[in-house]
Structure formats: C-alpha cells, structure tokens
Amino acid sequence: MSGSHAYLAGLLTEARPIWEAMVRHPFVRELAAGTLAPERFAFWVQQDYLFVREALKIRGLSIARAPDEGIRRALIDNAAALRRELDLFEEYAREHGLSLEVEPTPVCLGYAAYRQAAAALGSFPEFLAGTWAAEKAYLDTWSTVKGAARSAGDYQRWIENWTSPGFVAWVEWLETTLARLLEGQPAHELERVRAAFLTTARFEYLFWDMVYRRESWPV
Numbered sequence: 001m002s003g004s005h006a007y008l009a010g011l012l013t014e015a016r017p018i019w020e021a022m023v024r025h026p027f028v029r030e031l032a033a034g035t036l037a038p039e040r041f042a043f044w045v046q047q048d049y050l051f052v053r054e055a056l057k058i059r060g061l062s063i064a065r066a067p068d069e070g071i072r073r074a075l076i077d078n079a080a081a082l083r084r085e086l087d088l089f090e091e092y093a094r095e096h097g098l099s100l101e102v103e104p105t106p107v108c109l110g111y112a113a114y115r116q117a118a119a120a121l122g123s124f125p126e127f128l129a130g131t132w133a134a135e136k137a138y139l140d141t142w143s144t145v146k147g148a149a150r151s152a153g154d155y156q157r158w159i160e161n162w163t164s165p166g167f168v169a170w171v172e173w174l175e176t177t178l179a180r181l182l183e184g185q186p187a188h189e190l191e192r193v194r195a196a197f198l199t200t201a202r203f204e205y206l207f208w209d210m211v212y213r214r215e216s217w218p219v
C-alpha cells in the first residue's frame with residue numbers, strides 16, 4: 001500500500017465512530033426495518049432533492065477546477081449520474097403527490113454551502129476528500145439498508161442507485177484519485193484533507209439526524 005493509500009485508510013479508521021453513528025442512526029435502522037414514519041421519509045426526499053440540486057452546481061465548479069483531463073472527464077460522467085439522482089426524487093414526488101418546493105433546513109443549507117465553499121475556495125484534494133466522504137457515506141448507508149431491508153418497496157430505486165456497480169466504481173475512483181493526488185503533498189495539505197473528510201462525514205450524520213427529527217428553522 002502506498003503512503004497516501006495508507007493515509008486514507010487511517011482516515012477511515014479515525015472516522016469509524018462517525019460512520020457507526022451514521023449507519024446505526026434510527027432513520028437508517030427504521031428504513032431497513034420498514035417502520036420509518038412516511039412523513040420522515042418524505043422530509044428526507046424533499047431535503048435530499050435540494051441537496052442534490054446544489055451538488056450538481058458543485059460538480060460544475062469542480063469540473064472547471066479539475067487538475068487534469070482524466071479527472072475532468074470522470075467528473076463530467078458523474079454529473080450525468082447526479083442528474084439521474086434528481087430524476088429519482090422527481091419521479092417519487094410525482095407518484096406520491098409530494099411537493100419539492102420547500103425551503104432548505106439549516107443543516108441542508110449549511111452542508112451544501114460548506115461543500116460549495118470547498119469546491120470554490122479549497123484545494124482540489126480537499127474538495128475531493130469531501131466528495132469521497134459524502135459518496136462513501138451514501139454507499140455504506142444504503143448498503144446497510146439493502147442488507148437488512150425486509151421489504152424495500154418504495155425505497156428500492158434508491159437502494160439500487162447507491163449500491164449499483166457504477167456507484168461502487170465511482171466511490172473507488174474517488175479514493176484512488178485522491179491517493180494519487182496526495183503523493184508527495186506536504187503535511188499541511190494532508191491535514192486540510194483530513195479536516196474536509198471528517199467534517200463532511202459529520203455533516204452526513206447530521207443530515208440523517210435532521211431529516212429524522214424533521215428539524216427546520218426554530219424561528
């Protein structure tokens with residue numbers, strides 16, 4: 001294992017408590033058990049839809065800032081996959097008569113703004129580390145749901161999307177590309193990557209917690 005691969009493996013170990021809190025969150029457990037209240041699920045659909053719409057703008061920024069042509073093309077391909085994520089939410093909303101015209105909650109807005117700032121102002125590895133954390137979080141959470149779900153029912157489209165071979169390959173590409181970009185980087189850059197990875201993982205936890213509580217603006 002190269003030095004930078006080992007560094008990323010160390011980050012995953014450091015982030016394990018966040019990951020465990022995420023995949024064991026009541027939202028995820030109840031989703032897998034088929035006992036999640038429909039209004040909680042609907043709240044997730046509405047807020048994640050807004051988040052993915054912002055993520056698509058973030059992808060655009062990162063395409064412009066990609067350090068080489070190979071990375072740029074992989075990000076362009078992923079933008080098409082993100083575009084399809086939006087379709088899943090729109091289809092579900094149409095089928096269930098759910099409005100997607102809602103205000104973002106503080107956590108949704110804060111998380112999206114944090115990611116936009118990383119894409120616009122951060123170093124490219126820092127941005128990529130956050131992307132890896134966010135996408136790996138979804139891969140691992142939805143894989144947990146897939147493994148435990150008694151009846152996937154309405155959730156099947158999301159389970160398939162975030163556990164598909166294409167999505168697994170994208171998450172692996174993020175890790176491998178980040179490891180390549182980190183070869184020979186100074187300690188302060190590694191530290192920025194570490195902070196971006198851990199902060200993004202914490203936001204992922206917060207997102208599940210926010211939708212479970214249906215937590216909006218207090219005033």
Ligand SMILES: Cc1ncc(CN)c(N)n1
Pocket residue numbers: 048051052055085134135138204207
């Ligand atoms: C909060 C969040 N994180 C990640 C993903 C997967 N693109 C998502 N849809 N929403």
